[in-house]
Amino acid sequence: MSQTRFVGKPIARIDALEKALGKTRFMSDLVFPNMLWGKVLRAAYPHARICRIDTSRSEQLPGVRCVLTHRHVMGLNGFGIVKPDQPVLCHDKVRYVGDAVALVAAETESIAEEALGLIQVDYDPLPVVEDPEEALSEYAPKVHEQGNLLLRTKLQKGDVKQGFTEADVTLEQRYSTQLFEHAFLETEGGIGIYDEESGVITVYCGSQYAFRDQLQIARALDWDPKKIRVCSSPVGGAFGAKDEITIQIYLALLAYYTRCPVKIVLSREESFISHVKRHPMRLDVRLGATKVGELKALDVRILSDTGAYASLGGPVLNLALEGAPGPYRIPHTHLLGRAVYTNNGMSGACRGFGATQSCFAMEITLDMMAEQLRIDPIELRLKNVLRRNDLSAIDHLIFTSVGIEETLKIARDSELWRTRDIRKRDFQPPIFYGVGVASEMQALGLGKGIPDFAGVSIELDRDGSFLLRQGCIEIGQGNLVCFLQMAAEVLQCDIERMRLTHGDTFASPDSGSVTASKSIYLVGNALYLAAKTLLQELERFASETIGEPMRYQECELVGPSRRIPLHELAQTAHSQGRQLKGEGHFVHPTSDKDYGDGLPHCLYSFITQVASVVVDAETGMVKVHDVLSIPDCGRAINPQGVEGQCEGGVVMGMSYALLEKVELQHGRFLTDNFSTYTLPTAADAPLTNKTVIVESMEPTNPFGAKGMAEPPNVAICPAILNAIYDAIGVRIFDIPVTPEKLLAEIERQRKI
């Protein structure tokens, strides 16, 4: 698809105007008649046995309609994307402070709140498992019966010992990352409704995958999934945290037991302690290279603190390992990871999905290697850069598009990079200027062996417009306009001629989750097939009706002697009771190798980011000045959307590098709102935040697209840390680099 009318154009998002006018209804905005308020009783301890739950006083409070505990869960009392080890309502034990013990529905929010206080739960506190290393000792208290190890994964290629003997320089470093909060702005909120007559339970609640929510709700309620409708779009931000179930099952249960609509909206504090976070990890990296900068061997060991329940802790660990070598050819690798249960809240999917942590460690190591070898950091990366049809550092064939080399060349030629030494002269001590670079390779899709598909159907409406039925959710990323741009390209019609459904399990086929930066790629493929099928269908029907061969062209059907506008054809079909539609179903391609548990992937987006910082060596303050993001996301369906992902990702990643950290003490949150957990404001954002898009056309997508939600918030973190080193010659290996930490390190180095 070289000549395009819609794809690749910066068309305004279809949802933007409504949002600007304040008309958009998020799920937490909905209100229904006779609506009750629901509340969740969370655990009083991070780790405790439950001895007794007494709800009698709470039930007697006037205005209370029901109080539910584990006894009321009709089906499986558990949920979890990979394994359902998280109780819907805790029965014998609580494992983190966000665990749910009971639910209340009452006539007003304040009665519900009061009712929570009247529930009597007797606990027998257990020792809190805080340190993931200690959690693995055989004497450690067990978070789960079967032990504290969730997953151990090992990947290797070649002979890493041999590789290190071939290396002239070997570097070894330990890194650590913090617990990090997504801080989406819309807290978990929504409504459950039970319609007794039809037996349908409807749950309105923002999430990242309505169709999986539907199954998880059905499993917990022992209900026919076909009788569970989930509407979960649009969402006021998610970044991975709403991939897992949040309050959906509570809504369904409360609606079922009260026969009334029940609304729950979590406070910021409750949201903060209960939903998943980004995993804190400890990473030991050993990297060997020859004098001329050829990477020879990489050994990485990761210890990941997954918190109380599995959720996506296993896949996150695996992606951290797969992503660890970055976009480089390395002949000998040994990558070992363990994910461990603790009582430190719980972690799961978060933008970057493990690659965030391993990229941080690898890209700083590479920077140190470049310095040791006296090679320019970008040249070192270019020397080892991965190309299409190479074998990866985990030994699988990269048969999809790879644009990382070009991103590095653009970085190298950029003004920001070229002027880095000259611009240093503009600053006087104690103020220092520095520039850093980092690259990343982000796996897209769910990986080998995990069902990963999208279904789409497109119908011709009776007025001649198109209805695109797809199930993916709008969580802020802007995929809806991209879907329409792609469909418009094939259907040769204006965007205004189309409508689309999103995030409603009763309105469309299952189009997969909005995770792993994958919806543009998968839905794009499926809608291409659907649109092509629809066009054939239109031509067949027109030919039948008219009696001569008709071809579709620009919303008309054209035959040797006649032209019919599409709306006429639509009316004809409608009057005959014919629904003209096309369906498309696309299954994600997979790698030739199979390492189990979703490894490896086969499709990747890439990014190189350059950042300049100004460091005040007296206060330890770091200001990020300029950022250049150079993503390779395949064809950019909507360049403005790609820029938006980059700009937002940069600020989130900057904050990961410098500012944010969830503080826990003995399993309790010391930070649980925006005054204790500070987020960057417009005043903190970089002075310039630019994007240059590289488009390596992806052969397995008809539009050439891949994806771009995660990478911009990944490489930026090590780029900033490398820039700090360039500025003041101080390296920090655990993030965030707070002013106190930086000052202490400056002080320490001064003494040596």
Place this chain on the structure above:
Amino acid sequence: MPDQVTIECIVNGKQVRTSIPSGMLLTELLRDVLGLTGTKVACGKGECGACTVLLDDEPVNACLMLAAQVNGHSIVTIEGLASDNEATALQQAFVEEGAIQCGYCTPGMILAAEALLRRKPEPSEEEIREGISGNLCRCTGYTKIIQAVQKAGVLRMRQKA
């Protein structure tokens, strides 16, 4: 009921007279009583600006105010900014510049920017950053929001001239 109070105020140009519990928050009055759900609540503690509305032209965090406090005052919410559903230049600029992603911060952000432009019709970039620094946005990284406010400022000056 003893703790009910009657208030009279103007919301988006319309006279409102209603009896409410004295402890009711302004966000509750707007969202739950008047159905103006464009005003968002993301922290409930004055930390994020999602609930920003204009009180007699000044931006305030509605989550920190009691509804009773607006008795005799005039409120503009996001729904009341545009007349006849026609987006204002500022709203249009947010749309065109790509300043809206999830959109949850958007109403508060636009009202904070509106207040800024009323106070300072041609703000510098620095002043814009400062002017919206009470409003958190997790999605956009602020770049396009700043551009949108700049663009709207220029447009408004031109319209006036």
